[in-house]
Amino acid sequence: MAPTLPLPSFRPTDSDDGLPSVSASAIVAGTASGYHVLRVQGYSLTKSALPNGKHIQSRPFRVAGRTWAIRYFPNGNRQENADYISLFLVLNDLAADAVVARFEFSFLDQVEKQQRPYIANSTAHIFLGKAIPTMREALEKSGRVDDDCFTVRCNVLVARELSTEDAAVVPADAPPFVVVPPPDSPQHFRALLLGGKGADVRFLVGSEVFPAHRCVLAARSPVFDALLFGPMKQGAAAATGTDSCVRIDGMLPQVFQSLLHFVYTDSLPEAEGQDDVEAAAAATTMAQHLLEAADRYDLQRLKLICEGRLCQHIDVSTVATTLALAEEHCCQGLKQACFAFLKSPKTLEEAMATDGFQDLHCWRKAY
Numbered sequence: 001m002a003p004t005l006p007l008p009s010f011r012p013t014d015s016d017d018g019l020p021s022v023s024a025s026a027i028v029a030g031t032a033s034g035y036h037v038l039r040v041q042g043y044s045l046t047k048s049a050l051p052n053g054k055h056i057q058s059r060p061f062r063v064a065g066r067t068w069a070i071r072y073f074p075n076g077n078r079q080e081n082a083d084y085i086s087l088f089l090v091l092n093d094l095a096a097d098a099v100v101a102r103f104e105f106s107f108l109d110q111v112e113k114q115q116r117p118y119i120a121n122s123t124a125h126i127f128l129g130k131a132i133p134t135m136r137e138a139l140e141k142s143g144r145v146d147d148d149c150f151t152v153r154c155n156v157l158v159a160r161e162l163s164t165e166d167a168a169v170v171p172a173d174a175p176p177f178v179v180v181p182p183p184d185s186p187q188h189f190r191a192l193l194l195g196g197k198g199a200d201v202r203f204l205v206g207s208e209v210f211p212a213h214r215c216v217l218a219a220r221s222p223v224f225d226a227l228l229f230g231p232m233k234q235g236a237a238a239a240t241g242t243d244s245c246v247r248i249d250g251m252l253p254q255v256f257q258s259l260l261h262f263v264y265t266d267s268l269p270e271a272e273g274q275d276d277v278e279a280a281a282a283a284t285t286m287a288q289h290l291l292e293a294a295d296r297y298d299l300q301r302l303k304l305i306c307e308g309r310l311c312q313h314i315d316v317s318t319v320a321t322t323l324a325l326a327e328e329h330c331c332q333g334l335k336q337a338c339f340a341f342l343k344s345p346k347t348l349e350e351a352m353a354t355d356g357f358q359d360l361h362c363w364r365k366a367y
Contacts, residue, residue: 023166024166024167024168025164025165025166025167026164026165026166026167027162027163027164028162028163028164028165029159029160029162030159030160030161030162030163031157031158031159031160032063032064032065032157032158032160033063033064033155033156033157033158034061034062034063034064034155034156035063035153035154035155035156036058036061036063036068036070036153036154036156037108037151037152037153037154038058038070038072038151038152038153038154039149039150039151040072040149040150040151040152041148041149042148042149043074043145043148043149043150044148045148046072046074047074047075047136050073050074050075051075052073052075052076052078052079052081052082053073053075053076053077053078053079054073054075055071055072055073055077055086055088056071056072057069057070057071057072057090058070058071058072060092063156063158064099064156064158064160066091066093066099066158067091067092067093068089068090068091068092068156069089069090069092070087070088070089070090070154071086071087071088071089071090072085072086072087072088073085073086073087073088074136075136083135083136083137084134084135084136085134085135085136085139087105087134087152087154089103089154089156099158099159100158100159101156101157101158101159102156102157102159103154103155103156103157104154104155105152105153105154106152106153106155107144107150107151107152107153108151108152108153141315141316142315143341143342143343143344143347145344145346146343146344146346147344147345147346186264186265186266186267187265189216189264189265190261190264190265192213192216192264193212193260193261193264193265196211198213199211199212199213200213200214201213201214201217201228201245201246202245202246203245203246203247203248203256204245204246204247204248205247205248205251205252205253205256206252206253207253208253209245210253210256210257210260212260214228214229216263216264217263220263220299221263221297221298221299222298223296223297223298224263224297227246228246251289251293252289254286255286255289255290255293256293258286258290259290259293259294259297259299259302262290262299262302263299266301268290268302268305280313283309283313284309284310284313284318287306287309287310287313288306288310288321288322288325290302290306291303291306291307291310291325291329291331292325292329294306295329303329303331307326307331307333307334308333310322310325310334310337311333311334311337314337314338314341315341316347316350316351316354317354317356318356319338319341319342319351320351320354320356320357321356322334322338323335323338323339324356326338
């Protein structure tokens with residue numbers, strides 16, 4: 001019989017109470033931060049006066065005991081950036097040593113609204129200078145050039161010396177014996193919709209037929225409830241000539257498909273196979289159609305999701321149709337977002353020149 005080896009003891013020999021000695025420390029990266037606000041007045045004149053590669057520099061400012069400046073290139077700092085505005089943060093003092101810093105540029109209205117920066121850089125640099133470009137056309141269409149002026153804020157975070165200090169010991173929680181996974185009912189309902197198992201109603205939208213489940217639709221939408229079980233049931237059957245197929249007029253098949261996806265999963269399908277520009281345009285168009293569908297079937301959460309997405313994609317070419325849509329479907333938040341976008345006289349003038357603005361009837365009443 002093999003000898004029994006004693007189990008190793010994890011108790012320290014110098015512990016009086018028999019418990020392990022526990023301590024902790026922290027390595028601390030000290031930082032100092034500050035910001036500088038730069039206002040560009042006479043934006044159009046700077047474009048014509050300073051060609052590609054030429055800049056004008058801000059007044060110097062101090063952050064973390066170092067002197068900094070912002071260089072503004074209205075036509076880009078290099079040939080490949082000729083269609084961009086470049087903002088260049090430079091270390092502008094006589095100290096020979098470099099500095100590790102992190103910075104971001106944002107428009108002043110984004111700071112006030114606590115929005116994410118429009119132009120940003122989050123990488124730490126051993127700093128001599130770094131340029132951040134933004135599309136000139138995108139800036140001019142954004143409504144942030146007001147009365148030929150725009151304002152940016154540069155946040156600077158500078159790393160200082162590393163140090164160590166004592167830290168409180170936070171005991172780690174023991175792993176649980178049973179791990180409960182997150183809810184997965186949306187995946188199961190999506191499979192139910194795609195598989196069609198147990199479907200007891202069909203919808204004819206254009207030339208496409210969509211099978212579905214009456215009880216799911218009725219539970220999610222009071223309009224579907226009335227259509228499939230209530231007073232609208234006979235009218236729907238008469239319109240199609242059958243009890244098992246309901247015709248939906250005034251809606252595109254892909255919109256109804258996305259509507260069903262939301263009813264079953266409480267989420268919207270993701271766009272696939274498109275680049276960023278195409279995806280953004282397609283998402284905006286789909287959000288407009290889905291907002292109308294959500295209002296039609298009293299799906300308030302879907303309506304608010306679409307309203308929020310449209311608020312993020314307002315530009316000169318879409319503001320008129322978006323404002324008309326907001327007025328028609330009582331979307332107060334979306335309407336306020338359109339008015340905020342049109343606040344600049346220059347933006348308003350450009351929007352009024354579009355075809356969509358000519359048919360807008362809510363403008364006079366709103367103002």
